[in-house]
Amino acid sequence: MINMFAYNIPFASIFLMMIAAIITPLIPNRNRLPEKLSCLMIATVGILSAYLLYSLTNSGQSLNFNFSMGHFPAPWGNELRAGPLEAVLSLVFCTAMLLSLTGNLSSTAEDIAPKRRNIFCVLVNLLTASLLALTYTNDLFTAYVFIEINTIAACSIVAVKESPETVRAALRYLIMSLVGSGLVMIAICLLYDLTGHLLMQNMHNAIQVLVATKSYMMPLTVSLALITAGLAIKSALYPFASWLPDAHGSSTNASSAILSGLVLKGHIFTIIKIFYRVFGLDVIHLLRMDTVIFILGLTAMIMGSVHALRQKNVKRMIAWSSVAQVGYIFLGVGLNTTAGIAAACLHIIVHACVKPMLFTAAGGLSNAAGHKKGLHALMGTFYVNKWAGLGLIAGAFSMMGIPGFAGFASKLSLTLASFDHATVVWALSALAASSVLNALYYVPAVIVVLTHNKDAQKNFTAHAPTLSYKISMFVFLALNFYLGLFCVPLLRLITRGVNVL
Amino acid sequence: MLEKLLLNHYEAAAVILSGIGLTNLLLQRNLIKKIIGLNIMDTAVYLFLAAKGYVEGRAAPILIADGSGGWLRSSALYVNPVPAGLVLTGIVVSVSVTAFALALTLKLYESYGTLNIDEALMKMTQEQEELEARIDDAEEEVLSS
Numbered sequence: 078m079i080n081m082f083a084y085n086i087p088f089a090s091i092f093l094m095m096i097a098a099i100i101t102p103l104i105p106n107r108n109r110l111p112e113k114l115s116c117l118m119i120a121t122v123g124i125l126s127a128y129l130l131y132s133l134t135n136s137g138q139s140l141n142f143n144f145s146m147g148h149f150p151a152p153w154g155n156e157l158r159a160g161p162l163e164a165v166l167s168l169v170f171c172t173a174m175l176l177s178l179t180g181n182l183s184s185t186a187e188d189i190a191p192k193r194r195n196i197f198c199v200l201v202n203l204l205t206a207s208l209l210a211l212t213y214t215n216d217l218f219t220a221y222v223f224i225e226i227n228t229i230a231a232c233s234i235v236a237v238k239e240s241p242e243t244v245r246a247a248l249r250y251l252i253m254s255l256v257g258s259g260l261v262m263i264a265i266c267l268l269y270d271l272t273g274h275l276l277m278q279n280m281h282n283a284i285q286v287l288v289a290t291k292s293y294m295m296p297l298t299v300s301l302a303l304i305t306a307g308l309a310i311k312s313a314l315y316p317f318a319s320w321l322p323d324a325h326g327s328s329t330n331a332s333s334a335i336l337s338g339l340v341l342k343g344h345i346f347t348i349i350k351i352f353y354r355v356f357g358l359d360v361i362h363l364l365r366m367d368t369v370i371f372i373l374g375l376t377a378m379i380m381g382s383v384h385a386l387r388q389k390n391v392k393r394m395i396a397w398s399s400v401a402q403v404g405y406i407f408l409g410v411g412l413n414t415t416a417g418i419a420a421a422c423l424h425i426i427v428h429a430c431v432k433p434m435l436f437t438a439a440g441g442l443s444n445a446a447g448h449k450k451g452l453h454a455l456m457g458t459f460y461v462n463k464w465a466g467l468g469l470i471a472g473a474f475s476m477m478g479i480p481g482f483a484g485f486a487s488k489l490s491l492t493l494a495s496f497d498h499a500t501v502v503w504a505l506s507a508l509a510a511s512s513v514l515n516a517l518y519y520v521p522a523v524i525v526v527l528t529h530n531k532d533a534q535k536n537f538t539a540h541a542p543t544l545s546y547k548i549s550m551f552v553f554l555a556l557n558f559y560l561g562l563f564c565v566p567l568l569r570l571i572t573r574g575v576n577v578l
Numbered sequence: 579m580l581e582k583l584l585l586n587h588y589e590a591a592a593v594i595l596s597g598i599g600l601t602n603l604l605l606q607r608n609l610i611k612k613i614i615g616l617n618i619m620d621t622a623v624y625l626f627l628a629a630k631g632y633v634e635g636r637a638a639p640i641l642i643a644d645g646s647g648g649w650l651r652s653s654a655l656y657v658n659p660v661p662a663g664l665v666l667t668g669i670v671v672s673v674s675v676t677a678f679a680l681a682l683t684l685k686l687y688e689s690y691g692t693l694n695i696d697e698a699l700m701k702m703t704q705e706q707e708e709l710e711a712r713i714d715d716a717e718e719e720v721l722s723s
Contacts, residue, residue: 218664225671229678236682241689245698248682252612252695255675256603259619262668263596266623270630275660 083132094206111195123171130164158215162574177334180437180549188329234332246323260307267300312344315377325396330440334433371411377404382514416494424487434553435472441465457530473519486564588629595622620672631661
């Protein structure tokens with residue numbers, strides 16, 4: 078049995094981040110105190126999650142537990158549920174969030190007016206709280222509420238860099254998100270009417286009964302389709318991803334890193350929980366939703382890269398590459414097996430570590446080139462900011478799936494998982510084609526950055542990267558190599574987590 | 579078919595309303611109309627929940643005195659309080675989202691002088707092209723001098 082301290086961690090981590098969001102505007106807005114407080118809180122929650130993970134894996138037979146809020150028993154009360162997978166994800170979310178903040182401190186200071194910087198911290202804290210809540214919650218309506226909090230915070234951290242472009246991008250993002258959350262809400266109401274429950278496990282039992290008696294199959298299919306579509310819009314699955322490049326490409330670097338690396342992942346994990354915990358993989362297969370997700374994932378893998386090829390702005394290129402990577406994750410989900418979902422979760426973790434690194438690196442490089450974002454303007458910037466250059470190269474290799482880098486581990490496990498599936502040929506050819514396409518736009522970027530360019534180098538604003546930038550980039554690189562070289566124990570842990578999800 | 583529709587006329591109205599709201603949210607070009615569409619869609623969901631949560635002949639979930647100093651405690655007398663709770667939460671969410679969307683719309687209007695998001699995009703690309711042309715001109719002048 079798990080000890081009392083660890084038992085309270087899921088609730089405490091959400092609550093701590095909410096408290097941080099409330100007190101941030103109250104503390105004096107100088108010496109970057111709000112940012113320091115946020116970083117401290119996120120680091121604390123990260124350490125708590127690591128301890129939770131440690132005690133879960135050492136607890137013996139029962140690997141997960143339900144935390145009932147206010148001690149109301151199951152069918153009535155609200156519940157959180159924590160297992161190894163949730164603990165790993167919240168650890169990764171906190172780490173990536175912290176590194177995205179510390180790595181981009183100087184660009185945040187340039188892009189956001191000093192008097193609004195504490196508001197930025199409020200939004201970051203709220204975002205972390207909502208991500209943690211989406212990870213831990215066992216109640217579908219709580220998930221909906223935190224999806225909305227997530228939407229508001231995510232759109233605001235786009236708009237917080239005050240320029241007409243970001244306001245437009247944020248509005249576009251907000252409208253697409255609202256369509257998504259509207260669909261999710263309708264679907265949750267339908268599911269509540271069909272099952273009479275909001276807790277995921279009770280819902281699961283009721284759905285099993287409905288499917289066994291073949292009653293209300295049509296409303297069940299409709300609600301599954303609506304909730305999947307709603308969350309797919311929010312996690313930028315390809316045909317619904319038109320809002321993403323604007324929002325991720327125009328916002329400040331810290332926001333881009335957080336949005337691409339983390340915000341999408343919260344929604345994807347919610348889909349995984351709904352598939353695995355609420356409906357169950359058999360029912361998902363019966364209702365054909367796995368095929369839909371599989372095909373959309375394949376399309377996203379190819380089309381995201383095709384769009385990325387056409388971009389001239391480096392941040393928009395990385396943003397479109399996120400669309401392709403989300404496709405990989407949905408491919409894993411669409412395989413509809415435990416191995417597939419475990420591979421999808423590994424890719425969530427890999428992408429949550431690599432994409433913020435790429436955005437931080439791109440920010441550092443375009444800063445070195447005098448705030449130019451065009452890809453050709455970055456020529457030779459590697460020699461001005463070597464840390465950023467290394468980050469871009471490692472991130473690009475990782476996205477291409479070069480062995481030894483993080484992306485290789487998740488692509489390998491996706492490939493292995495797809496062998497159990499009838500459509501293995503499709504999955505393998507899409508993986509191959511997408512890897513080639515990734516190389517087609519990442520290799521030129523790496524070459525441009527590495528090309529010596531004496532004329533341009535004279536014009537570069539020669540400010541060296543700050544210490545926090547170097548440390549963050551070092552940790553990002555270390556994480557990247559760790560995930561690439563030693564992913565087997567992590568994958569085993571994730572598989573155990575998926576089994577008890 | 580028609581009998582079922584008549585039997586569930588509240589739900590049918592809710593579905594039609596949410597369809598209207600969703601179409602407005604997606605297809606209207608004017609941002610204010612989009613936000614009105616969002617509100618219609620949300621209200622439709624509340625109607626759906628309220629209709630589902632109401633059982634004819636049952637009271638609101640507040641204990642009724644039985645006349646002899648006690649309370650009527652049978653659960654068959656009251657409706658389920660959860661749908662009402664969900665509606666309340668939904669209203670709070672929709673109000674805050676609407677306020678946020680309106681604030682952003684105001685910002686957009688201040689920068690571009692339009693409520694149409696596509697017109698704003700067109701103006702933005704025009705401005706960028708003009709800016710780039712000006713930068714090119716300046717560079718040429720520097721080179722020629």
